[in-house]
Amino acid sequence: GENVEQHPSTLSVQEGDSAVIKCTYSDSASNYFPWYKQELGKRPQLIIDIRSNVGEKKDQRIAVTLNKTAKHFSLHITETQPEDSAVYFCAATLSIPNSGYSTLTFGKGTMLLVSP
Amino acid sequence: SAVISQKPSRDICQRGTSLTIQCQVDSQVTMMFWYRQQPGQSLTLIATANQGSEATYESGFVIDKFPISRPNLTFSTLTVSNMSPEDSSIYLCSVTDSFLNSGNTIYFGEGSWLTVV
Numbered sequence: 292g293e294n295v296e297q298h299p300s301t302l303s304v305q306e307g308d309s310a311v312i313k314c315t316y317s318d319s320a321s322n323y324f325p326w327y328k329q330e331l332g333k334r335p336q337l338i339i340d341i342r343s344n345v346g347e348k349k350d351q352r353i354a355v356t357l358n359k360t361a362k363h364f365s366l367h368i369t370e371t372q373p374e375d376s377a378v379y380f381c382a383a384t385l386s387i388p389n390s391g392y393s394t395l396t397f398g399k400g401t402m403l404l405v406s407p
Numbered sequence: 408s409a410v411i412s413q414k415p416s417r418d419i420c421q422r423g424t425s426l427t428i429q430c431q432v433d434s435q436v437t438m439m440f441w442y443r444q445q446p447g448q449s450l451t452l453i454a455t456a457n458q459g460s461e462a463t464y465e466s467g468f469v470i471d472k473f474p475i476s477r478p479n480l481t482f483s484t485l486t487v488s489n490m491s492p493e494d495s496s497i498y499l500c501s502v503t504d505s506f507l508n509s510g511n512t513i514y515f516g517e518g519s520w521l522t523v524v
Contacts, residue, residue: 393408
């Protein structure tokens with residue numbers, strides 16, 4: 292089955308700096324890579340995702356890149372703010388179009404701390 | 408995106424008892440899943456709740472411990488049976504539907520925080 296490795300486990304940055312979280316996956320058939328943000332005491336919230344036919348996707352201050360050959364993908368947050376502080380999880384899955392079927396394998400999470 | 412409601416949101420349970428968690432979705436969805444998140448850990452898939460048939464369990468999870476029902480396309484329950492302190496976790500219902508414009512994006516309910524004493 293799929294195995295997802297995530298690094299670093301904790302990341303501390305100053306407000307305004309950039310933050311990068313990296314993940315690798317093992318199953319070359321995986322084709323969908325979401326990122327979730329989980330604030331303390333809350334559910335994971337999808338913040339951005341990328342599919343295997345795309346190399347990069349950007350949404351305001353966050354971006355995700357995918358290297359299928361190397362089987363790794365990264366989350367980039369620019370101009371970090373204290374409210375970005377949370378645990379971030381990457382995940383990988385084989386998403387079967389029109390089947391509605393996707394089960395996620397998650398990385399272990401990265402605790403991001405943004406200091407004012 | 409789908410609106411997913413879970414009950415209870417929190418509970419403190421006695422060792423040896425069982426608790427059933429309910430998950431209600433505001434639209435019909437193809438697939439419903441149950442995840443567990445132990446304190447400070449990542450999310451682990453327990454099982455896929457199949458409508459009209461038995462759930463499909465992941466390695467390490469068994470039906471006797473985590474019985475699941477899925478009577479229709481909008482509702483599922485997960486029971487945590489004969490609880491021990493090791494079962495203290497957040498239990499999360501999630502859904503995906505190829506007919507949502509999200510294209511198989513997976514969404515989570517608010518979670519059920521269980522503490523076993």
